[in-house]
Amino acid sequence: xxxxxxxxxxxxxxxxxxxxxxxxxxxxxxxxxxxxxxxxxxxxxxxxxxxxxxxxxxxxxxxxxxxxxxxxxxxxxxxxxxxxxxxxxxxxxxxxxxxxxxxxxxxxxxxxxxxxxxxxxxxxxxxxxxxxxxxxxxxxxxxxxxxxxxxxxxxxxxxxxxxxxxxxxxxxxxxxxxxxxxxxxxxxxxxxxxxxxxxxxxxxxxxxxxxxxxxxxxxxxxxxxxxxxxx
Ligand code: ATP
Numbered sequence: 001x002x003x004x005x006x007x008x009x010x011x012x013x014x015x016x017x018x019x020x021x022x023x024x025x026x027x028x029x030x031x032x033x034x035x036x037x038x039x040x041x042x043x044x045x046x047x048x049x050x051x052x053x054x055x056x057x058x059x060x061x062x063x064x065x066x067x068x069x070x071x072x073x074x075x076x077x078x079x080x081x082x083x084x085x086x087x088x089x090x091x092x093x094x095x096x097x098x099x100x101x102x103x104x105x106x107x108x109x110x111x112x113x114x115x116x117x118x119x120x121x122x123x124x125x126x127x128x129x130x131x132x133x134x135x136x137x138x139x140x141x142x143x144x145x146x147x148x149x150x151x152x153x154x155x156x157x158x159x160x161x162x163x164x165x166x167x168x169x170x171x172x173x174x175x176x177x178x179x180x181x182x183x184x185x186x187x188x189x190x191x192x193x194x195x196x197x198x199x200x201x202x203x204x205x206x207x208x209x210x211x212x213x214x215x216x217x218x219x220x221x222x223x224x225x226x227x228x229x230x231x
């Protein structure tokens with residue numbers, strides 16, 4: 001493990017291809033950190049993204065370096081290169097297991113994920129097991145209207161909806177309460193001021209020589225330019 005965490009800390013994990021990291025990822029991480037009192041958000045680039053096999057992906061080194069540039073002035077956000085050590089496709093279940101084995105037992109782990117990725121979670125390796133190791137913070141990307149998460153979860157096996165409030169004085173917006181998986185994990189909606197940007201869109205803009213200002217941090221835009229990425 002290439003980062004350290006003190007016992008009792010609340011740690012968010014944001015996995016992805018990050019080809020390249022963009023402002024949508026940063027806003028997502030900041031919303032999770034601030035909304036759920038996380039002490040640290042660890043960005044974990046996939047060495048071999050399982051869902052992108054056969055597609056061209058920039059080298060791990062370029063993607064991790066861009067993450068370092070993007071996170072340099074963010075508080076409580078770091079990059080981990082832990083997935084580079086493993087052979088074969090980078091499955092989240094293996095990463096979560098490794099994190100659980102190496103972090104202090106008293107740490108709370110939160111897997112941060114966009115609603116687009118969460119909607120496909122049944123295609124992930126051993127996806128039910130993920131909920132044994134971490135709670136989930138699901139950010140609503142523009143495709144997911146408030147309350148849509150409940151419909152998504154209602155269609156998955158193993159989840160129990162939040163209990164109906166018995167005392168009206170304590171009522172919490174039902175859309176914000178967590179669902180519980182039978183293996184223990186809670187799934188919370190995480191509200192984010194969505195930034196309508198994707199890495200696909202950024203690569204297309206770079207290919208056309210268009211500006212990336214306001215879509216990625218300036219040092220990342222400069223790195224893409226200097227290294228001729230996505231041309
Ligand atoms: P691509 O367009 O290449 O598929 P991407 O922009 O979706 O990439 P990933 O690296 O695949 O980026 O995403 C990592 C995680 O960040 C996923 O959980 C994804 O849902 C989330 N995410 C990506 N873009 C945004 C955004 N604009 N707002 C909120 N979450 C996002």
